[in-house]
Amino acid sequence: MNWLQQDWAHASVALLLTVLLAVLVRTVFQRALAARLGAGQSKPISRIAFWAVAIGGSAGALKQVGFDLSVLMGAAGILTVAVGFASQTSASNLVSGLFLLAERPFQIGDSVRIGVTSGEVLSVDLLSVKMRTFDNLFVRVPNETVMKAEIINLTRFPVRRFDLVLRLPPTPRLGEVEGLLLQTLATENVVLNEPAPQIIWLGTGERWIEVQVSAWAVRQRFLELRGRVTVGVFTMLQNEGIPAVPTASIASARPPNL
Numbered sequence: 001m002n003w004l005q006q007d008w009a010h011a012s013v014a015l016l017l018t019v020l021l022a023v024l025v026r027t028v029f030q031r032a033l034a035a036r037l038g039a040g041q042s043k044p045i046s047r048i049a050f051w052a053v054a055i056g057g058s059a060g061a062l063k064q065v066g067f068d069l070s071v072l073m074g075a076a077g078i079l080t081v082a083v084g085f086a087s088q089t090s091a092s093n094l095v096s097g098l099f100l101l102a103e104r105p106f107q108i109g110d111s112v113r114i115g116v117t118s119g120e121v122l123s124v125d126l127l128s129v130k131m132r133t134f135d136n137l138f139v140r141v142p143n144e145t146v147m148k149a150e151i152i153n154l155t156r157f158p159v160r161r162f163d164l165v166l167r168l169p170p171t172p173r174l175g176e177v178e179g180l181l182l183q184t185l186a187t188e189n190v191v192l193n194e195p196a197p198q199i200i201w202l203g204t205g206e207r208w209i210e211v212q213v214s215a216w217a218v219r220q221r222f223l224e225l226r227g228r229v230t231v232g233v234f235t236m237l238q239n240e241g242i243p244a245v246p247t248a249s250i251a252s253a254r255p256p257n258l
Helices: 003-037 039-064 069-086 088-103 143-148 174-186 219-239
Strands: 111-114 117-124 128-133 138-142 151-153 159-168 198-204 209-218 245-249
Touching: 003 039, 088 117, 088 128, 088 143, 111 128, 117 138, 128 143, 138 143, 159 219, 174 198, 174 209, 174 219, 209 219
Parallel strands: none
Antiparallel strands: 111 117, 111 151, 117 128, 128 138, 159 209, 159 245, 198 209
């Protein structure tokens, strides 16, 4: 075996070891960061570590067989400038992705609202966030858009509140109505006792009085809470002969499928 064959044999071994080392580094990074950042955030970082080791090792192997890396670096520099001009948006998404990984406003599996898009987070990548909407559509949101938008995490905390705002006619029975509303909430087993439900009188007009009925439930039963409270309150008011008009459901017009 002549010296050229030996160099190529050594380079091949070096490339093989580089790949094995890169895989090992990726695995170590992913396992080490998974507990702290979560699986979704640890994957992009582990990929960066993999490619850093793979590119560095490959460059060393090519140099060993006499490849002039200065030519490669020059070409890479020209290519980088060209690609940089053509991919400014991608660079912005990449930087935004790193900020998202550091800030962690949500994790994979969370139900979130980003701007006007609501759904379950499927993945958090370096360029975009992948989501599944509540009507089962796939949505890709660029990281730059995510960083600029208001983010509402619907499943971050274990309990959620539903607010039903009603307009009632002026009546001297306000104290009785408040008691009936609280009694109605108390009959629903989905409503938590702590935090306790509340009846808040918001204001009055010439022909109406506005009241907010607030109740809490564990987030897994939030949709049930919406339905039970709404049906129970309107049924009670109808039975009492009190007309009511809903003005808003503050909690969410687009609830998550919890």
